[in-house]
Amino acid sequence: MAMPVYNFGAGNPDPGSFPSQALAEATARVLEGAGETLVTYPDPKGHPPLREIAAERFKKNNGIDLPVDSIALTTGSMQAISLVCQAFLHPGDSIVTEEFSYSGSINCFRKFGVRMIGIPVDDEGMNVDALEEALKDLARRGEPLPKFIYTIATNQNPTGTMMPVSRREKLLSLAQSYGIPIVDDDCYADLLFGEPAPTSFYALDPDSVIYIGSFSKIMGPGMRLGFFAAKEETLAQVLYWKIDGGTNNFAAYVTAEYLKDHLWDHVREINGIVKGKLDTVVQQLDAQPDAFLGHSNPKGGLFIWVKLPEDVDPVRVLELATERNIRYGTGKAFDSQGRDVKYLRLAFGYASHRDFEEGLPLLADCVREARAITLEARV
Amino acid sequence: MAMPVYNFGAGNPDPGSFPSQALAEATARVLEGAGETLVTYPDPKGHPPLREIAAERFKKNNGIDLPVDSIALTTGSMQAISLVCQAFLHPGDSIVTEEFSYSGSINCFRKFGVRMIGIPVDDEGMNVDALEEALKDLARRGEPLPKFIYTIATNQNPTGTMMPVSRREKLLSLAQSYGIPIVDDDCYADLLFGEPAPTSFYALDPDSVIYIGSFSKIMGPGMRLGFFAAKEETLAQVLYWKIDGGTNNFAAYVTAEYLKDHLWDHVREINGIVKGKLDTVVQQLDAQPDAFLGHSNPKGGLFIWVKLPEDVDPVRVLELATERNIRYGTGKAFDSQGRDVKYLRLAFGYASHRDFEEGLPLLADCVREARAITLEARV
Numbered sequence: 001m002a003m004p005v006y007n008f009g010a011g012n013p014d015p016g017s018f019p020s021q022a023l024a025e026a027t028a029r030v031l032e033g034a035g036e037t038l039v040t041y042p043d044p045k046g047h048p049p050l051r052e053i054a055a056e057r058f059k060k061n062n063g064i065d066l067p068v069d070s071i072a073l074t075t076g077s078m079q080a081i082s083l084v085c086q087a088f089l090h091p092g093d094s095i096v097t098e099e100f101s102y103s104g105s106i107n108c109f110r111k112f113g114v115r116m117i118g119i120p121v122d123d124e125g126m127n128v129d130a131l132e133e134a135l136k137d138l139a140r141r142g143e144p145l146p147k148f149i150y151t152i153a154t155n156q157n158p159t160g161t162m163m164p165v166s167r168r169e170k171l172l173s174l175a176q177s178y179g180i181p182i183v184d185d186d187c188y189a190d191l192l193f194g195e196p197a198p199t200s201f202y203a204l205d206p207d208s209v210i211y212i213g214s215f216s217k218i219m220g221p222g223m224r225l226g227f228f229a230a231k232e233e234t235l236a237q238v239l240y241w242k243i244d245g246g247t248n249n250f251a252a253y254v255t256a257e258y259l260k261d262h263l264w265d266h267v268r269e270i271n272g273i274v275k276g277k278l279d280t281v282v283q284q285l286d287a288q289p290d291a292f293l294g295h296s297n298p299k300g301g302l303f304i305w306v307k308l309p310e311d312v313d314p315v316r317v318l319e320l321a322t323e324r325n326i327r328y329g330t331g332k333a334f335d336s337q338g339r340d341v342k343y344l345r346l347a348f349g350y351a352s353h354r355d356f357e358e359g360l361p362l363l364a365d366c367v368r369e370a371r372a373i374t375l376e377a378r379v
Numbered sequence: 380m381a382m383p384v385y386n387f388g389a390g391n392p393d394p395g396s397f398p399s400q401a402l403a404e405a406t407a408r409v410l411e412g413a414g415e416t417l418v419t420y421p422d423p424k425g426h427p428p429l430r431e432i433a434a435e436r437f438k439k440n441n442g443i444d445l446p447v448d449s450i451a452l453t454t455g456s457m458q459a460i461s462l463v464c465q466a467f468l469h470p471g472d473s474i475v476t477e478e479f480s481y482s483g484s485i486n487c488f489r490k491f492g493v494r495m496i497g498i499p500v501d502d503e504g505m506n507v508d509a510l511e512e513a514l515k516d517l518a519r520r521g522e523p524l525p526k527f528i529y530t531i532a533t534n535q536n537p538t539g540t541m542m543p544v545s546r547r548e549k550l551l552s553l554a555q556s557y558g559i560p561i562v563d564d565d566c567y568a569d570l571l572f573g574e575p576a577p578t579s580f581y582a583l584d585p586d587s588v589i590y591i592g593s594f595s596k597i598m599g600p601g602m603r604l605g606f607f608a609a610k611e612e613t614l615a616q617v618l619y620w621k622i623d624g625g626t627n628n629f630a631a632y633v634t635a636e637y638l639k640d641h642l643w644d645h646v647r648e649i650n651g652i653v654k655g656k657l658d659t660v661v662q663q664l665d666a667q668p669d670a671f672l673g674h675s676n677p678k679g680g681l682f683i684w685v686k687l688p689e690d691v692d693p694v695r696v697l698e699l700a701t702e703r704n705i706r707y708g709t710g711k712a713f714d715s716q717g718r719d720v721k722y723l724r725l726a727f728g729y730a731s732h733r734d735f736e737e738g739l740p741l742l743a744d745c746v747r748e749a750r751a752i753t754l755e756a757r758v
Binding site: 042 | 389391392393394395396397399400402403406407410411412413414415416417418419420421453454455457458460461464483486487490595598599600601602603619620622623624625626627628629630632633729
């Protein structure tokens with residue numbers, strides 16, 4: 001019998017929440033006479049009705065309009081991030097990120113040859129006092145300022161923290177006074193388990209912010225639909241590098257057709273599922289306090305950040321876990337400086353309750369074993 | 380009543396050939412239990428069954444295997460072209476293209492800040508003797524060699540010419556002896572009205588060639604599915620810059636599910652439709668020899684290249700045609716050096732027989748009027 005696989009690695013939604021039946025029906029409606037549209041190239045900014053749904057979500061979360069003309073669809077939010085890099089960065093530039101940030105973004109920034117200034121993260125996200133110091137320090141030394149501040153303020157990846165509005169205001173005011181744009185990666189905007197998220201940067205000042213969103217977290221990354229929004233000039237500057245003939249219209253048509261009637265029901269349904277899984281994860285983590293020293297308390301999103309004992313060897317944990325088919329995100333993958341930090345990231349959207357109940361105690365054993373080896377090695 | 384629109388501009392397939400009903404059925408089959416796959420990220424090289432179909436097409440056209448592992452899906456072939464540029468080009472580099480080439484590629488090359496060495500095109504595509512001279516000349520002057528040779532050898536865009544195998548062999552041997560890779564844009568590989576296309580460069584020497592293909596011409600550009608193939612090292616070098624989390628799996632699953640049973644029937648059907656339209660276009664062009672001085676004789680593809688009288692003002696033709704809702708490709712858009720050449724490109728896949736019968740005589744009138752004005756201006 002094949003060994004079970006415990007996939008706590010990738011930021012995938014719950015497989016059972018994928019609306020297969022409803023999407024098949026939406027597709028059938030869309031494809032009636034679709035030849036006229038699907039044999040032509042997409043609108044350079046992408047299918048307008050899906051951009052309208054992006055605007056509708058933004059308005060519900062932030063209370064203000066996001067003009068449909070300010071939005072452009074992309075192949076997942078990751079394409080938006082890489083296009084922003086193409087438009088803004090040269091090798092040798094620096095940017096600001098959270099000290100721990102999304103591994104995909106970090107890898108992208110590395111490819112563009114930039115230095116990441118990693119600002120410490122606490123329970124309320126990026127520490128803006130530390131950011132202030134870092135910017136002051138650069139100015140004092142006459143060094144070039146960072147080209148943008150990349151932040152995941154809502155349901156931060158990997159730490160699962162939420163930046164309160166007071167910090168957002170201070171971050172924005174710093175960005176404004178130094179003239180540095182904010183790249184706000186708001187991929188997890190819809191995954192909220194209680195309170196609404198604090199107002200986003202873009203709602204506070206559309207001129208200073210490139211807003212990045214995704215449909216991957218409520219639909220599925222296989223649909224590859226994300227977007228970004230910015231003032232006209234910046235939007236054009238980023239779209240200039242979108243040399244792909246447009247974002248998939250088939251997926252956009254079908255997704256828009258489904259979400260126009262189901263957006264909020266669907267969001268409510270998945271949030272219930274994902275919150276339930278988070279509860280199971282937290283229960284399991286708290287039951288093994290010697291292996292899992294502590295963890296963040298996500299108010300949404302898909303990720304929880306887990307502190308390992310100081311004397312553990314994270315490389316050994318990964319080896320042991322891999323042998324047991326347990327997948328998770330290493331601390332190192334999310335460290336902006338590539339250090340082997342003593343954390344790991346668990347994704348709680350995809351795996352089942354049973355996977356967590358079985359797999360997390362096994363993972364705790366891996367941590368204990370990696371600790372014992374470290375201790376032995378010291379003798 | 381709204382004025383009719385004559386769209387002879389974009390490289391779109393026939394709207395009636397879009398398999399709406401069959402795709403809806405394929406989607407329903409794919410989506411049964413698709414949650415498991417569509418809530419995860421795509422394979423970095425893209426959905427394997429669609430890559431298998433790309434390989435099957437290649438084998439039928441060229442008689443040799445294209446390993447599925449050497450193929451990576453992209454958002455249309457245009458993303459493949461732009462990724463190749465990211466991987467290979469720096470501002471100030473030069474590349475070789477046909478003198479007249481695809482406007483989308485030309486615009487892309489311009490964005491990367493490279494100089495295009497445009498080699499003259501005759502009835503058999505790129506003139507390889509002229510290419511030989513150009514390369515010799517660079518070598519003689521000690522100038523850096525071009526980073527790649529970009530060619531559309533089969534159903535060239537915009538000229539609608541076909542490069543015979545003897546020229547392909549000579550082009551390849553030049554590329555080999557100078558150590559310059561060939562980027563073979565083979566988007567129109569399936570649109571053949573008679574003979575099979577001559578063997579492609581990749582079949583002659585996979586090590587020297589990046590092969591680029593598309594599903595846009597047999598399905599529809601709205602599906603945004605293209606691909607490229609190369610030896611392992613080159614594939615990795617290009618994929619390195621594909622920072623988009625993967626190519627749309629929903630579209631890839633559905634397209635593969637449809638094409639696995641219908642590929643060759645579908646290709647036969649669309650070739651019949653498109654060839655019929657080409658015949659109508661040729662008839663109309665030949666009926667107005669004072670306005671349309673000559674044209675290419677496409678053996679496939681979607682485009683025909685039309686010679687305008689020497690004394691015509693192409694800018695004025697465009698103004699007059701735009702007033703009458705006639706769209707076409709200007710010669711200038713396809714000229715690698717951006718010159719206002721006295722040609723225009725007609726696309727014959729999308730518009731209807733009636734559009735051609737009504738619109739091409741109107742376009743001939745525009746040419747005559749632009750000629751008269753030029754003559755008057757001379758008085």
